[in-house]
Amino acid sequence: MSSLEFDDIQGIVLSGYGELPHAAFLMLHFGEPAAARDWVGAMAHRVATGAEGRPVRDEGRLQLAFSWPGLAHLELSWQALKGFSREFREGLAGSPRRSRVLGDSEESAPSGWHWGRPEAPAIHALLMVYGATPRSLQALVARQRETLEAAGIRVLETLESQPLPGAKEHFGFRDGISQPKLAGVSNSKDPRHRVAAGEFVLGYPNERGQYTARPLVSPIEDPHSLLPEVAGGEARDLGRNGSYLVFRQLSQDVHGFWSWLDGQAPGSEARRALAAKMVGRWPDGTPLVGSAEGETGDAQANAFGYHHEDPEGLKCPLGAHVRRTNPRDMLPPKPGSEDSLAINRRHRLLRRGRAYGPPLAESLAPDDLLAAGDDGVERGLLFLCVNADISRQFEFVQQTWVNNANFAGLHADTDPLIGPRGAGRETFTVPDAPLRRRHHGLPRFVRVRGGAYFFLPGRRALRYLAEPPPGLTTPASAPAAPATLLPDTWWLRAGRLFNRAVQQGIVLSRRCTTLRNGLDRLVQKPATEALQAMIRRRRQRLGIDADLAIAEERILPEEAEVTRRITERMSAFLLRTYRHGTAERAGNTKTYGLLEAEFEVLALPQALRCGLFAAPGRYHAWVRFGGPGPRVTPDIRNNGVLSLGVKVTGVPGETLLDDEAHTQDFSAISAPTFTTPDVYENAKLQRLIGAGMPVWYFLNPFDSHYRDMLLQALYAKAHGSPFETDYWSCVPYLFGEGRAIKYRFVPLLAGRSPVPLPAPDDYLREAMQRTLGSAEEVVFEMRIQCQEDPVTMPIEDASVIWTSPEVPVATLRIPAQAFVTPERERLARELTINPWHALPDHRPLGNQNRARREIYYETSRVRQRINGEAHFIPDTQAWRRRREDAHAGRGRAGRAP
Template sequence: MAGTALSRRGRLAIERVDEDDVQALVFQGYGKLRGACYLVLEVVDPARARGWLASLVPRVSAGSGRPDGRAVNVAVTHEGLRRLGLAEASLAEFPVEVQEGMTSPHRSRLLGDVGAAAPAGWEWGGPGSPSPDLLLLLYAPDDEQVARLRDEEAARAEASGLRLVRALDTHDLGPVEHFGFRDGVSQPAIAGFGRPGPAMHTVRAGEFVLGYRNEHDQVPPTPTVDAATDRLDVLPETAGGRRDLGRDGSYLVVRQLEQDVHAFWRFLDQCTRRADGSSDGAARTRLAARMVGRWPGGAPVTQSPEHDDPALAESNEFGYAADLAGHVCPVGAHVRRTNPRDSLPPKPGTDASVAVGKRHRLMRRGREYGPPVDLAGVLAGGELPRWDDEAGDVRGLHFLCLCADVARQFEFVTHTWALNAQFDGLYDDADPLLGGHLPTGHSFTEQAVPVRRRTRGLPAFVTVRGGAYFFLPGVRALRYLAALGG
């Protein structure tokens, strides 16, 4: 049951979350379930769709246990809640960014979704494509088993008042992503759950689960419903005689990010060629590592500046305060931007700086899609292959992250840190991986004494192809939504 643990001095220490009411995706990424697929669904017949949801609830994975066979989670957009029958008064209590959605003009500018990445050209979720109402997240031990699960669940949904907008399949690349770098090393830990992690990465539950205290020591308001509409009497009571729809839920950000792996390595190769025009494989990989902030094997540049180090592949206990000028790890490196650790005001190198970062952490749950590019020779320092760009293969990342405040967490990290061309004293440098579609910021600076080095003209390596903001309800809230209109 939910509760609060108090220290001897009476101050809040750790809150115990009602694990059985929280969808398991919040606690884990289902690492042993290597197959995954996400079904984007549209509500066609609300009454039948609610019946489908009612039949799904018993199969939804909840709690912090580790499933070995399969896992199922479900999320719903703001418009999907409306189509399921949620009252307008309750819809109005959701955060404005969730109400507006990812594709509103203001949010598109905020997220850098312009040019070729603009929502008008998205494959799903954009203004010219069907509205995503629900997202069914499916996991199984391998690709073959998840394909069977996908087909079963898609058929069940389409027979129950829903239409399949898109099936977002994934491809198991193991611990790396398509550019060839080890991924998923740095994740926050929820205070009081699992193995204790470093203090820098241990974050209060309220940063990811609604209804609990966050790093501001606040419990933000959650969407509520009229108690009279809770026919099953499942939702917890809240102030004013209403019921809490949001408690034990979270917000799920989904973005389909297409990666141009060939363009990435070709650009780096051109930037690092020797005077005689030949490829310099070591310099190419070094520049790539400094743009990312980690070497392909995972070693942080700040701990191993000149070469990859297998012993540091999963190293995560480090900061940037000793390198505020960026002479070891460039200030604009991707991982330094998205998690500045202890390097920002006030008082870099102290708990006060770390506390700033904790208020903007994201719980990432993404999976790659599309066939991998064979980069073994490239990472070993060899010449680039003559890649056939006409093969038609597309690849990328289905980026998923969980947070309790989309604006303060996901949107802040994206706009204020990643895409900000003046981040932490820079002049015209957006994120070297994500900023290619912006009108400015196409430089990458390597700080050095006596002269810095600037790589100019970075193209777009990552392009958004779809996305939406979803509400990931608690299990009790799912039961409430399934009973609407009954």
């Protein structure tokens, strides 16, 4: 896994292309996405990788990188988009906080940049063109412009770079000397420079032996298997062999630099020496630590540290540019130690910068640069660096070292060469014996003129970008990374074993149904009442929700974020579990049967008449009986809580969700309290389901849910038939303005079906078939309870059973019918029961209901997309037509457009 795939890694990661000293950087804005993708596909073959040999004669090199808006424009799936690091997604100029920490303020503020301004047309991609001579470069660029134009891609900005004599930068110092050496590429053994490849190339172990976060996608989002597999096939790696590229155009005030030095240290030698102290190397590159007196010609010398050689900075000042940007062995807590070096290795940068603009003086000699005066010409460094983690590497170096006025115990010094200035940040301290020297009033010599963060994909990833699969997820449902990539630690494995043992125990106990039924008769009611009394007393003691009016909701802090996390986890589960087949629901998964029914609204007292219940009437309805999920298991193995979903059709009036019209859904489970009291707890449970140990949610001694567990246990059991249990709404709904209710569906059929032993996998469905096959009608009565007190009958806590009297409002009649047919099965999969398919008068209330709006909507979309099915709008006419079509052999008619 760890030998580098040179033929997939773009060449610039592995080499600075020093043999191609001319370069042009084209900032691109895509037009039509399909045309842009075709162009990317063609570029996948032209972009040079690390496997290509040295360029011959006029041969050039092309490299291609993308910004996050660019990847989104190419219609990359949301799962992949979300997997990129936050800094990259936000962009270099993406937030005031980022600008502040990077020191991009005042003259360097993004609002004044030449390119990359937040309000300017987005830069989607960066095309880097490298050539041996100005002519070959121009020819290459001209060819690229033609293909870009043909693909409808605009070039927003072209930045050109010419080499400066002696490999120097504009202040007159040799640049590009010290670079980290990649393990697997270089055979350097020097612990100061040898750095794990994963620090610069995604998909390889980093300095901690871990993988730096990278974009992963589910296998079903890579149908052509273009990307490498990870985690035993559970995910595909879009990041592998890619990296992040930081690009900043840094303008250098060369005249300002040398004239300030002239004011501080008159005389050619003193000026030069002070400038060298600011950089940390002499103009020819000789390190000050090696030779404090002057140049030795050993420009490439790099095998030095600071702690042993120069602990006080007498040779190379503590705050010098190279000492800040790569402190080597001087980092606390134990300078000079192996640990110090190890910390430093996690903040290295692979610099790939190039100079732009003509030199102020051709020779770049300090005296000539001073003598040249101010020519007002723009020049500087196109600072480019490659790193796997922009935040830990580039941003850390810039914020914590370059811009930090207290670096290495200093007080008011930022990086003397490139740092920002301002009150208390304008000093350069030169340690000396017996007394240090302080230079005050340091001006800013380097200003930011533009910049962006890019992703530099591997070649296979480039091909993937050219043909993204149909997006299965949306911004709300896309999981950032497949949840299976949890570390497989011993405690997780032990947790799963424990979980399995408990579940086995529960399954075994289910076989003793006679005993259980007897116990229920004795214990269920008093135990529920005792637990509920405890919960109510606590709520009364603490006055929880006492400030709320009847039917009033309270939006909880962070609710939207928690909901998003649950949605992501559930879609991650779907993407992973059903990658080879037909996706089922993420919850309430197993369908025992989808039945046609009649929903009859009863004549109600005037005060209760509203919405669907405004007048007596009969409606066609679909009724789904289901099991808990998240997987389809033999009935005896499920957790014993059944669910009921009712979709009343042909309802006059608009529903709250606009994907359906004229439907009113009801959903309920065979327990009076919900598994989790609110969304926060639900998010915890979902996390543990993802980790394969939901039992821990209830039993964790540090965050226990014993009461919820006992309440669930009192009702969770091996049912004989889905027709013989009560179904509670658990969470409240509006019932006309200012009235909140909970409801219950009560079977009018007495419980009489035994649990067969041994139990067939689908014995619940068989029990339903037996009942409906014998021409018997099954009837449920729907009863409501009104909220009378916000504390003891809360809206936001689903673990509390309301105690108000029940009023019958409707009957649900399920006639005898044959329901085990392929059409019904398909319809059951396509139908979406969502409590938000509701008239405004019956609006769902409470945090779990609010969350369900997004969770159900998004996860059913993911399921439908995996299955290639459109949302089915279940009006009865359409269903009948479809059934007739199916019988007439006309296939998949009746699907929603």
